[in-house]
Amino acid sequence: MRRRLSGPVDVTQLVVSGIGLVILLFVVYRLVATLMGGTYGVSTYASQAIFGLAQGGIYALIALGYTLVYGILFMINFAHGEIFMGGTYIAYFVIAAFDRSGFLESNPLLAIVATVATAMTASVILALGLERIAYRPLRRAPRLVPLITAIGASLFLQYAFRGLFGTGVKVYPDTHLHVAGIDILGGRYDIGGMVVRPIYFVVFLMAVTLMLALWILVQKTKMGKAMRAVAEDKDTAALMGIDVDRVVVLTFALGAALAGAAGVMFALYNKQVTHTMGFIPGIKAFTAAVLGGIGNVPGAMLGGFFLGLAESTFPTLLGLDSQLKDVIAFGLLVLVLIFRPTGILGEVLSRKRA
Amino acid sequence: MLKRSLRRGALVGGVLVFIALIGAPAAFAREPVVRGVVTLSQLLLAIGALLAGSGAAPATRTRSTGAVVAAGAIAGAVCMLLLALLALLVSAVDLRQVLVNATPQLVDELTLGRGVVTGSTVLVVLGTVLGALGGWSTRLPAAISRSAVLAGAAVVVVGVLRDKGLAIAEAVALGVAVWAVAYGRSRWGSALATRYQRVQRRNSTMVSIVVWIAGLFILLGLPSILGTYGTSVLDLVGLYVLMGLGLNIVVGYAGLLDLGYVAFFTIGAYVTGLLTSPAASTQLGLSFWIAWPLAMVAAAGAGALLGIPVLRMRGDYLAIVTLGFGEIIRILVLSDTFKSVLGGAQGIIEIPGPSIGSFTMMRPQHFYYLILIGVMIVVFVSRRISDSRVGRAWMAIREDEDVAEATGVNLVKYKLLAFAMGASFSGIGGAIFASWVHSVFPNSFTLLVSINILSLVIVGGIGSIPGVILGAFFLVGLPEVLRSFADFRMITFGALLVAMMIARPEGLWPAKSRRRELHLEVAE
Amino acid sequence: MSAAANGHPVCLSARRVTKRFGGLVAVDSVSIDIPERTVASVIGPNGAGKTTFFNCITGLYAPEDGDILFQGRSLVGYRPDSIAAMGIARTYQNIRLFSAMTALENVLVGQHAHLRSGVFGAIFRPSSTVLEEERAQQEAREMLAFVGLPGRGDLLATSIPYGGQRRLEIARALASRPKLLLLDEPTAGMNPQETDDLMHLIERLRDELALTVLLIEHDMRVVMGVSDQVSVLHYGTKISEGTPKEVQNDPRVVEAYLGTGGSHGHA
Structure with a gap:
């Protein structure tokens, strides 16, 4: 439904295209320069890519929460990053207790599973509370109203955690889990001059597994069918006997569970937990969701991995300061929304009006 | 039960x-x-x-x-x-x-x-x-209990503001006095109001001139009443009023939710720093009075420029993209890439205060008058423009973009105008801020500032000029005065945003049109 | 099957206009000529592409194929606000007033395109702006009176009763001084009395204001009562055209309404 703007020359369109062209040229130029320069070997890019895939898996899992909720309610759950933070934070107390009692060392697999379960539960509880208190009364309000509410909720959750648990940084304990002689959680291995951390593979695989599970749930089960029906048309679905409230609650719960799991995985290699840790991954995951086409489940997965890879490799590839990592994510978001507002996979952004 | x-x-x-x-x-x-x-x-x-x-x-x-x-x-x-x-x-x-x-x-x-x-x-x-x-x-009858709540609130606020609290006698006297006034007002208030209106109608220009002059005297005299600390709080409130009124144009009038609004404040502040500080990379050391309008123009230009790519985005997308812009600007300012010009994390220091002849503004009391002038200009412009062809075009865009366009409103022009004008107000504020604190650091310009401004606009009453001013006093002034409250400021903002959206989306002091809406509902 | 020629030059000429949404052809090669000072109706079952055709004229959609000429000038590719400034105004099927604004303000927004004052005028209020504003308000009040809402200017748009809101939309459209007025189901939801009044209003638009009116309407009493010319759309194609009488007796029209699109209520 793109409409042409005006018959004669459209200045704004020109300006936008010009900006796009300049950025494209810059990227190509820096890319060629870096690759020709040959400062970095293949191993640099390989290790960046491995990290990027793990990070991308995290983004993808969080992005699914945005996309699921957007698909059904057409609202951006701005506080989703705080759901991710909340689960990770609560689970920290569990894993720290396991660490003190020695359970983490004696039985790491069980301890981690319990930690992940805690995080998922905590995230789900937070999300359901949020939906019940803040979002449900506003379901038929103009679109900006729930967005502002979500910003408020995000702020509230961050500072509630700060108030309850203090300002200090919590650090996830070191964990080790040996499978076939390899420490798949805490190990670092030097393979041909390249440092490899198996945890990145573990995170990547876990993320993919969770996504597959979600995919099956949405495509194959009755509940998934109800979700898709509500996404298509709330009122008709309600007429067909689907309990819309229940589906909305389930959607929030699913998204939150994925975010909670992602949080523990993130903390296993990133270690640090603070009350503000949800903000940046939240925004980036939103970017990933938009990249893939918001409302589109495979799109969120693809977008997440793409963003993870882009973020880890672009600074080197383009010869930029690694401080500018976040600019890449935000820049991608802006560029995608300008040039392909429907995302990579191009899900229909159903506008209710027009 | x-x-x-x-x-x-x-x-x-x-x-x-x-x-x-x-x-x-x-x-x-x-x-x-x-x-x-x-x-x-x-x-x-x-x-x-x-x-x-x-x-x-x-x-x-x-x-x-x-x-x-x-x-x-x-x-x-x-x-x-x-x-x-x-x-x-x-x-x-x-x-x-x-x-x-x-x-x-x-x-x-x-x-x-x-x-x-x-x-x-x-x-x-x-x-x-x-x-x-x-x-x-x-x-109890509503008049009695409501007056009692008001009296209690008055005692609490005054008691907290007094360093060591009220004495018992003071507290009782204050409570009874407020209760009596509030009760009297709710019993006989409407009669008084009609009397006042009659007086006002009879010689309306006289009354409004008297009110204006009295108000002006109070405003001019405030710094000497409040002392240095009180005035500096007032200065901060004033800066937020400036920015709030700017955001009010973008969000309240044109309905464009901008979460990266702090970017224009940053630009205003940095332009001022670069132009006036002898320690800046540019070493220009110009006068504040030259830098001020330039900061405003630079912010307005940036507003329009950042507005172009987001012209076709609606509501929530616009919010996130502008948030992205705000963060990009902060990260760029902070980065080593532009350190040689903007000073990176060290920022720009030695920004001089504005000077008139040999007199240089240093104390909060001096800046109070500068900020007051800024606020008065911005209030004047906001009021005039809201009641004009431009303001109507903005509100039409806010209400229904497609219909506005089909009715002949050029969306490109008016959206960019809203972005530019909103940004220019923020630029004015940024310039004053830079010369007031004599330095600019990238970490003064975080997303939280944008959210603060948004909160005060929404809590005060979106689209309402007195609402924004009230919001700034509530959300910026009060936490500044109640030091013990400072730690709970952000959590309160968050809760307030949620509560306001659910219970009173039109804000504490709603805009004219929205109040009309409410009145009609009552009348029906 | 000639258009109801009243000796006036052609105001709007749609030539083989086609608009697709994905695989769906919403408007398929539709050609319609409307002479000036005519009331022309477009009718057809739900989903026939009538509103899409409107949206192509007003520039909300760009047709993939064909051309739309307004007073001999192509509209295709122009933005809606430029098209509005050329002299085309419209109303909406589901009333779309600026709800937080007063009736007067709604009409004043309609006048936007032929008012001049900008930011400078708004802030400094030179005498030219003050004068322009006074005239605009005066004209807006007259416009409200013309559509039958005298003295309602200060009411909030949403607080006006339903029938009045439809009239207010017409006043807003008239405020842009159009030559061609598109009305999208103006009598939907009205009672018979209100419908009669509106039919009368449409005739006054043509006779007193010399407007060309293009009407989408389901109520056959209205269509047959006020139209000089009727075109019938069915699944995006034009299946019949002529005077109300000619169209009524066209077997294809009867079939479209009763044969396949039998779910339709009014016809």
């Missing part, structure tokens, strides 16, 4: 437990309201019990007074029982590993310093009494 009491008591009790665990009682214990009698933290508990009691009373008037009082008492008791249990738990188990505020001091505060067992009992008894009082208060 019992169920309602229990639920209400548990709800308020739960909220109080949460408030206790984020550390409010300990912080508020340092705020005596009535000297030697009651602190803010004790009042917090008392207010909770009163609310639980009044909320437990059924809405209908069918129940007897006794039943209502009983319902209130039960709710109050339940509410305080939860807190007593919390005190018991905290004193028995050391939870500080997890909950940082579960300290012995908290137990002390909750049990009123009387030891766990006695204190808990006292707490529950007090809760029962206050809850009963709250329940009973619902049977």
Whole structure:
């Protein structure tokens, strides 16, 4: 439904295209320069890519929460990053207790599973509370109203955690889990001059597994069918006997569970937990969701991995300061929304009006 | 009815437990309201019990007074029982590993310093009494109870603002006086208002001139009344009013939710820094009076430029993209890439204050007048423009973009105009800020500033000029004055945003049109 | 099957206009000529592409194929606001007033395109702006009176009763001084009395204001009562055209309404 703007020359369109062209040229130029320069070997890019895939898996899992909720309610759950933070934070107390009692060392697999379960539960509880208190009364309000509410909720959750648990940084304990002689959680291995951390593979695989599970749930089960029906048309679905409230609650719960799991995985290699840790991954995951086409489940997965890879490799590839990592994510978001507002996979952004 | 009491008591009790665990009682214990009698933290508990009691009373008037009082008492008791249990738990188990505020001091505060067992009992008894009082208060005529709430609020605010709290006699006198005025107003207020209106209509220009002159004198005299600290708080409020009114144009008039608004404040501040500071990379050392308009123009230009790519985006996308812009600008300013020009994390220092002849503005009192001029200009422009062809075009875009366009409004032109004008206000504020604090650092310009501004616009009343000013006083001025409150500022903002959107989306002081909407609903 | 020629030059000429949404052809090669000072109706079952055709004229959609000429000038590719400024105004099927604004303000927004004052005028209020504003308000009040809402200017748009809101939309459209007025189901939801009044209003638009009116309407009483010319759309194609009488007796029209699109209520 793109409409042409005006018959004669459209200045704004020109300006936008010009900006796009300049950025494209810059990227190509820096890319060629870096690759020709040959400062970095293949191993640099390989290790960046491995990290990027793990990070991308995290983004993808969080992005699914945005996309699921957007698909059904057409609202951006701005506080989703705080759901991710909340689960990770609560689970920290569990894993720290396991660490003190020695359970983490004696039985790491069980301890981690319990930690992940805690995080998922905590995230789900937070999300359901949020939906019940803040979002449900506003379901038929103009679109900006729930967005502002979500910003408020995000702020509230961050500072509630700060108030309850203090300002200090919590650090996830070191964990080790040996499978076939390899420490798949805490190990670092030097393979041909390249440092490899198996945890990145573990995170990547876990993320993919969770996504597959979600995919099956949405495509194959009755509940998934109800979700898709509500996404298509709330009122008709309600007429067909689907309990819309229940589906909305389930959607929030699913998204939150994925975010909670992602949080523990993130903390296993990133270690640090603070009350503000949800903000940046939240925004980036939103970017990933938009990249893939918001409302589109495979799109969120693809977008997440793409963003993870882009973020880890672009600074080197383009010869930029690694401080500018976040600019890449935000820049991608802006560029995608300008040039392909429907995302990579191009899900229909159903506008209710027009 | 019992169920309602229990639920209400548990709800308020739960909220109080949460408030206790984020550390409010300990912080508020340092705020005596009535000297030697009651602190803010004790009042917090008392207010909770009163609310639980009044909320437990059924809405209908069918129940007897006794039943209502009983319902209130039960709710109050339940509410305080939860807190007593919390005190018991905290004193028995050391939870500080997890909950940082579960300290012995908290137990002390909750049990009123009387030891766990006695204190808990006292707490529950007090809760029962206050809850009963709250329940009973619902049977009073609205005029009386509302005036009482107002009187109580006045005593609390004044007591907190006074360093050592009020003396008992002062508190009683103030409470009674406010109560009497409020009660009188609600009884005879409308008659007075019509009298006033009649006077006003008869010689309207005279009255409005007198009001304006009086207002101007008060505004001009404020710094000498408030002293240095008070004036510097006022300066901060003024800066936020400037920015709030700018954002109000973008969000309130044109309906474009901009979360990266701080970017233009940053640009205004940095342009001023670069142009005026002899220590900046540019070494221009120009006068503030040259830099000021340039900062404004630069911010407006940036507003229009950043507006171009987002022209076709709607609502929530626009919000996130502008948020992205705000962050990009902050990261770029902070980065080593532009360090040679913008100074990276070290920012720009030695920014001189504005000078007139040989006089250089240094003290908050001086800046007060500068900010006052800025605010007056911005208020004037906002008012004029809201009531013009441009303002109508913006509001039409806010109401329905497609229809506005089909009615002949050029969306490109008016959206960019809104972005540019909103940004220019922020640029004015940024320039004053830079010369006021004599330096600019990238970390002064975080997303939280944008959210602060958005909060005050929304809480005050979106699209409403007096609303924005009120919002700035509430959300910026009050936390600045209530130092013990500072730690709870952001969490309150968050809760306020949610609560306002659910309960009162039009804000504390709604814009004209929205108030009209409400009035009509009442009239119907 | 000639258009109801009243000796006036052609105001709007749609030539083989086609608009697709994905695989769906919403408007398929539709050609319609409307002479000036005519009331022309477009009718057809729900989903026939009538509103899409409107949206192509007003520039909300760009047709994939074909051309739309307004007073001999192509509209295709122009933005809606430029098209509005050329002299085309419209109303909406589901009333779309600026709800937080007063009735007068709604009409004043309609006048936007032929008012001049900008930011400078708004802030400094030179005498030219003050004068322009006074005239605009005067004209807006007259416009409200013309559509039958005298003295209602200060009411909030949403507080006006339903029938009045439809009239207010017409006043807003008239305020842009159009030569061609598109009305999208103006009598939907009205009672018979209100419908009669509106039919009368449409005739006054043509006779007193010399407007060309293009009407989408389901109520056959209205269509047959006020139209000089009727075109029938069915699944995006034009299946019949002529005077109300000619169209009524066209077997294809009867079939479209009763044969396949039998779910339709009014016809």
